[in-house]
Every structure is written in structure tokens, then in C-alpha cells.
Amino acid sequence: MIPHRSPGSTGSTTGDAATATTAEFCGHCGEPSDVGAGPASDVHHRCGERLAMEPPRYCAACRRRMKVQVTPLGWTAECSRHGMLAP
Amino acid sequence: MTMQPELQANPGPILETARNQVLEQGIGLSESQLLEILRLPDRDLPAALQLAHEVRLRHCGEDVEVEGIISIKTGGCPEDCHFCSQSGLFDSPVRGVWLDIPELVKAAKETAATGATEFCIVAAVRGPDIKLMNQIKFAIDRINEAVDINIACSLGMLTQRQVDQLASWGVHRYNHNLETARSYFPEVVTTHSYEERLDTCNMVKDAGMELCCGALIGMGESLEQRAELAAQLAALEPHEVPLNFLNPRPGTPLENQGIMDGKDALRAIAAFRLAMPRTVLRYAGGRELTLGDLGTKAGLMGGINAVIVGNYLTTLGRPADADLNLLVELNMPIKELQKTL
Ligand code: SF4
Numbered sequence A: 001m002i003p004h005r006s007p008g009s010t011g012s013t014t015g016d017a018a019t020a021t022t023a024e025f026c027g028h029c030g031e032p033s034d035v036g037a038g039p040a041s042d043v044h045h046r047c048g049e050r051l052a053m054e055p056p057r058y059c060a061a062c063r064r065r066m067k068v069q070v071t072p073l074g075w076t077a078e079c080s081r082h083g084m085l086a087p
Numbered sequence B: 001m002t003m004q005p006e007l008q009a010n011p012g013p014i015l016e017t018a019r020n021q022v023l024e025q026g027i028g029l030s031e032s033q034l035l036e037i038l039r040l041p042d043r044d045l046p047a048a049l050q051l052a053h054e055v056r057l058r059h060c061g062e063d064v065e066v067e068g069i070i071s072i073k074t075g076g077c078p079e080d081c082h083f084c085s086q087s088g089l090f091d092s093p094v095r096g097v098w099l100d101i102p103e104l105v106k107a108a109k110e111t112a113a114t115g116a117t118e119f120c121i122v123a124a125v126r127g128p129d130i131k132l133m134n135q136i137k138f139a140i141d142r143i144n145e146a147v148d149i150n151i152a153c154s155l156g157m158l159t160q161r162q163v164d165q166l167a168s169w170g171v172h173r174y175n176h177n178l179e180t181a182r183s184y185f186p187e188v189v190t191t192h193s194y195e196e197r198l199d200t201c202n203m204v205k206d207a208g209m210e211l212c213c214g215a216l217i218g219m220g221e222s223l224e225q226r227a228e229l230a231a232q233l234a235a236l237e238p239h240e241v242p243l244n245f246l247n248p249r250p251g252t253p254l255e256n257q258g259i260m261d262g263k264d265a266l267r268a269i270a271a272f273r274l275a276m277p278r279t280v281l282r283y284a285g286g287r288e289l290t291l292g293d294l295g296t297k298a299g300l301m302g303g304i305n306a307v308i309v310g311n312y313l314t315t316l317g318r319p320a321d322a323d324l325n326l327l328v329e330l331n332m333p334i335k336e337l338q339k340t341l
């Protein structure tokens, strides 16, 4: 499984098209992420904290807004290109 | 957040009045009295919470009602509630999406397995259209076939015909929030009026469904307006009041509103309980941010007698186990299922 994570996200992909090699974009704010080049940037530090309390909204690979479904005991986030992310 | 555990020897006169009026006589505080509660100094907060807890135990009992909520239709709402990430009028990252019925039934089963007795189906709409009503009917039937749980709905503003339909389908409780005080409402919502909200609330009650009518505090309203809201809710006599604390959402007009102070939130919990001694007062969204773990416990020992278990509609809550374990620790039994309709 290829990592498809956002800063602070604990999700993993279940889609078969997850071709990203690094998290290019922040799953919370959708701005470019520097994850992979070192520790999470200050810019996205708070985003990382927020991602402990909400699902990612942007695909970390392509910045598409994902279809997110939250249920009482779980969530899924789906990018039309890169597949499904779940906790 | 830290709380002083010791009670003050001489709590303020409003707490003495409240003890006599609310605890002994079961009469909720008036708007001006509630404002005094909301203005209590920090040193009186433990005594206010203690009194609110006694009121809850005396007038509601020790049970805690557990509920799960789920969004059947997320995002794309035509309304402009300034706190809401599901409005289609703001540049919010929340995408429109429908939940399919098998997923809904699965979630209802998972929710029931936590001990929850309430499952509330929510849609981000101004009010339901025929398609949504048909889906709700179908969902209710499938859930009833699969699991024993009370079904509530929150589908926006209703017509009389829709109220009657929901009641006849066995929806036992309907959620429609006032959100904020009448005097602050135009600052927060411009696409519909307070009166329209009240109309739906009153129709729900008249049809014999339980009314769940909530508040969202920390949106920049004054303490006077917070007291006004509690008094307006009390006048409606809802069966349940879910109490939300603003979680500022990206892209909404309130995204830069700070997170509410935890002690103010606890004062509000005590005030709402002292306004409505017999109402189910439920912890709803935003408590994780505003109160954290310590504050969550303080609220449960300060007037709250119901929780939303697990996640909210678009954000995540505390893990279900954290709340359920806390109830065990506090010796608070979960309310058991009583099919009311
Ligand atoms: S009506 Fe409900 S879903 Fe629509 S914007 Fe207002 S709070 Fe959000």
C-alpha cells in the first residue's frame, strides 16, 4: 500500500489507484505540503492537529476535494482519482 | 482547563435563589436570573455546577441518554447559517454527498451496539423534498427491520403534511434548533427567519413528536443574548436541548471566531440546566475543542444528562469508548430503550 497521508492524518488508502509517492497537499487546507522534505511545516502544524478531530477534505496526492462520509463510528474520504481513505 | 474542586462557603445569592426555586420547586430561572448565572465569578462556578447537577438528578434522574447522529445528505444546503460548513453558499471544503441506505443501516446497528437508544438521521436542506421524504421512509423501514433503536430526524423546516408523515412513520423525535437568541439570529442566518424555525418546532410538538431544539453558543453573542436564548428555549419546552459550542469551520463567515472559553461554556451548561430542570440536556458538537476531557467530565457533573456518541455530521467526536468509560467511572447508567411510539 502506497502512503497517501496528510499531515496528522491516520488514514490509509483502500483504493487501487493510489499512485502518489508523497503527500503533496495538506488534507485539511489543501495547500501544498512539505511532508516528505522534513518535519511538518508550521503552516500545517495546526492542520495536523485538526486532522485528529476531522477527516481530511483534500486528496493529499492531487488536491481534489474528496467525498467524505462520516458515521458515528467511522469515516471514509474518497478521491475520484486516488481511491478511498479510511481511518 | 483547571477547575477548583472546593465549593465556596458562601455562594452568591443567585445560587441560593436557584436552589430554592429550581431544585426545590422545579421552576426554571428567568432570563435575568440566567444572566446572573452566566456572570458568576470563577470562584462560584463549582457551586453552580454542583447545583445544576443536583437539579438534574432530582428532576431527570441519574440516567444518561446516548445518541448517534448521521448525515444522509451532506453539504450543498441553500441556506446561509454562518457557522455551517454544509452551506453551499460558502467556500467550504465539504462536498455534497448522499449516504446510501445499507451504510445507514450499518451505522444504526453500530450505534445501537454502543448502548445508544437514539439514532438521528440528518439532512443538510432547507426542508425536505419528495425525494428526501421517500428516502427517509425507506431508511426508517430498513432500520426498523434491522435493529431496535428510536429513530429521530433533522430535515430542516417542515410543512404540516411532512410533520404528519414523519409522525405516522414512527419518528419519535424531531430536531430543529433555534441555534441562537432571537435578537442575534439575523447576524447568523439571513435566508430564513427565527419565526420560520419556531413554526416547525411548534408543529412538531403539536403532532405529538418529541421536540429536540438546540443551541449553538460561542458565535459572538453577548451574555445577555445567551440568557435570552436559554429563556426562549425554556419557553418552547422542548423534550431535549442539544448544546453545541462553535467549532469555527474553514470557509464559513465564522471561521475566524475564536474558540469559546471553557469556563464560559461550563457556566452556560449550568445556566441551561437551571433554565430547564426537566429537559434532556445533551452534549453536542464542539465540546472536544471547548472543554477537552476535564471539562467534559465537569459538564456531566454539572447538568448534562445526554451525549452524542462518536462522530458528528462532518467532524469527529471523542472515541465512543472514551465517553462510555467516563459514564461508568461517574456511575451514570445509560438510559435503556423505551419505544415511545
Ligand atoms: S439549514 Fe442546516 S445544513 Fe443548511 S446551512 Fe443551515 S445549519 Fe447548515
Ligand SMILES: [Zn+2]
Pocket: A026, A027, A028, A029, A030, A031, A043, A044, A047, A048
Ligand atoms: Zn494545511
Ligand SMILES: [Zn+2]
Pocket: A059, A060, A061, A062, A063, A064, A079, A080, A081, A082, A083
Ligand atoms: Zn486524488
